[in-house]
Structures are given as structure tokens and as C-alpha cells.
Amino acid sequence: xxxxxxxxxxxxxxxxxxxxxxxxxxxxxxxxxxxxxxxxxxxxxxxxxxxxxxxxxxxxxxxxxxxxxxxxxxxxxxxxxxxxxxxxxxxxxxxxxxxxxxxxxxxxxxxxxxxxxxxxxxxxxxxxxxxxxxxxxxxxxxxxxxxxxxxxxxxxxxxxxxxxxxxxxxx
Ligand SMILES: [Ca+2]
Ligand SMILES: [Ca+2]
Numbered sequence: 001x002x003x004x005x006x007x008x009x010x011x012x013x014x015x016x017x018x019x020x021x022x023x024x025x026x027x028x029x030x031x032x033x034x035x036x037x038x039x040x041x042x043x044x045x046x047x048x049x050x051x052x053x054x055x056x057x058x059x060x061x062x063x064x065x066x067x068x069x070x071x072x073x074x075x076x077x078x079x080x081x082x083x084x085x086x087x088x089x090x091x092x093x094x095x096x097x098x099x100x101x102x103x104x105x106x107x108x109x110x111x112x113x114x115x116x117x118x119x120x121x122x123x124x125x126x127x128x129x130x131x132x133x134x135x136x137x138x139x140x141x142x143x144x145x146x147x148x149x150x151x152x153x154x155x156x157x158x159x160x161x162x163x164x165x166x167x168x169x170x171x
Pocket of ligand 2: 141142143144145146147148149150151153154
């Protein structure tokens with residue numbers, strides 16, 4: 001009798017576990033992210049742009065209903081032109097911002113959305129101690145993506161990029 005009771009208890013326990021996992025699985029499938037995107041985020045930054053056009057950036061997001069993505073430059077919403085380092089991506093749900101990221105476009109150190117000789121000059125000035133790069137602009141100066149920002153190797157990598165010898169890795 002005792003054995004049977006133990007066995008029933010065991011079965012009940014297994015059934016409860018199964019029921020629990022079914023409920024858990026159900027809960028998991030109903031939880032959907034507000035959006036998906038091919039970009040990477042961390043520390044308040046967003047990066048991984050293949051190029052810096054605003055329209056293609058915005059259309060890269062797949063959003064749930066009620067969710068919108070906006071790009072802001074100097075606190076003004078933009079829908080055309082180029083994104084650059086320092087542009088802010090806002091993810092809104094029902095009118096309020098739920099996530100916000102500052103864009104990093106590696107190699108674009110002045111935030112105009114282009115990688116050119118001006119950016120090279122900015123890194124050079126930083127190295128020489130003439131004008132210090134800060135925040136996202138300093139982060140975007142890690143052109144060789146080794147984690148250290150705005151050093152001679154980054155200057156060299158940017159030069160190579162401009163000469164089309166190598167490309168700055170954005171992912
Ligand atoms: Ca630039
Ligand atoms: Ca570096």
C-alpha cells in the first residue's frame with residue numbers, strides 16, 4: 001500500500017513538472033520582442049551599420065504594432081540623409097521612448113555620416129593632444145576594432161580604408 005502511494009505521488013510529481021513546462025513554454029511563445037534588427041547594441045550604443053543612409057537604417061527594423069523607430073540628430077527627427085556617429089536611434093511604443101541608443105559608425109569621428117580625410121585629421125589631432133575626442137566620437141575612432149581608441153593603429157587603419165586597401169569592420 002505504501003509502495004503504491006509512493007508511486008502515485010511520483011506520477012503526480014512528474015505530471016506537475018510536465019504541466020509546469022507546458023505553461024512555461026506557452027508563456028515563452030507569447031512574449032515577443034518589440035522589434036528585431038540586424039544591429040548590435042551595448043552600453044547605450046548601437047553599431048553594425050553596413051552604410052549610413054537614414055531610410056535604409058529605419059527600414060532594417062521589423063517592429064511589432066504600435067512600435068516605431070526614429071533617428072534624431074541634434075534633437076531633431078531625421079528621415080533622410082546620412083546617419084553618423086552621435087545620431088540617436090529611438091524606439092517608441094505607443095508614443096513613448098522605450099529604448100534609446102547612440103549610433104557608432106566606426107571611422108566617422110565627426111558625426112557627418114561619411115568616412116573621409118576630416119576624420120583622419122580628427123584622430124591625428126587627438127593623438128597629438130591638440131583636440132581630444134570624447135564619448136561616442138572617441139569610441140568611433142577605434143577603426144581597427146581592437147578595443148583601444150584613437151591610437152596610431154587606428155589612424156593607420158583609417159588611412160588604409162580611405163585608400164581602399166582594407167575596409168573598416170562595422171559589426
Ligand atoms: Ca566623418
Ligand atoms: Ca583601436
